[in-house]
Amino acid sequence: MSVTRCARIGAAVAVTALLALLVSWRVDGGRWVHVESPSMGPAAPVGSLLWVAPVDTDTLVEGDFITFRPPGSDALYSHRVLATYDDGSFTTKGDIPGPDPWRLTAADIVGEVRMTWWGVGWLVVAAPVLLGGLAVVAMARASAPPNWRLPVTMVLASTTVSIAVAVYHPLIGAERIAFAPDGSTARATYVGTGLLPVRLSTREGESVLLSSGEVGTVVVREPDEDGRLEVTIEPAVPTWWWAVLVLGCLAPAAVRTVADKQPREGAPAESH
16 A cells, blocks of 8 residues: 555544544534633633533532633633632633633533643634635646646645735734833733744843743833833744754655655556
C-alpha cells in the first residue's frame, strides 16, 4: 500500500471519528462556545472552543466552570461558580477580574464546560474564509494538470491561511486590563490574547513574557517624545516554533518525493 493511500485512509478515519464525536455531542444536548474575552486567563484563553454540556444545577459547587446568560441579557459568559445559596441561586467570577455583579438562577445556566480546546475557536471564527479557500483549492486542483496540482494547492492554501490571519488576527495580541498612574510612572497590566507569546517592554528595558491567557505587569518610568507612557508589544516566538514551521513547510515536498518513489498500482515492475 502506497504512502499516499495510507495518508488518505488515515485522514478519512480521523474525519469520520471527529464527525461522529460532533454528532453524538450535539444529540446529547451539548453545544460549543467560542471564547472572545480573556477573563478566564490560561484556563480558557481567547480563541478557545468550549464544549458545554447540560448540567443539573443542584450538583454545581464552588469552582465549577459553567456557561450562562446573565439576567436580562442574551450574551453568553463562561465563568466559575463563586458561591451557591440556599434559594438555588449562584454568583460567578472569572479567573482574572473580580466577582460578577449578578446573581444567577437555574434558568440562566446553559451548561457546564467539560472540555476546552485551545485555539480551535479561531478556526470556527475563520470558517467562512477557510471554507471558501478550500472550495477554490478543490476547483483549481480539478482543472490543473497532474504535475501542477501540488504547487497550486500549496499556493492557494497558503494564500487562504494568510487572508484568515490578516482578517482575524489570531496569532499576536494583548489586552490591557489595568493602567495605574503614580506620579511620573505607571503600572501597566496586560493579558495575552493571541496564540503566540508576546513580550511587553518599556523604554527603560523592563519586559515580561506573556503566553496565551497569562497576565503580566510592567512599570513605565519614562515618557516618550510626546510625553506618553507607553508599552511596546512584540511577538516572542520561541526557536522550536520556527523549527516546527520550517518542517511543516517542507513536509508536502517530502511526502510528494516519497510518493513518487512508490510503484503505481497496475504498473509493470521494472526488470533488470
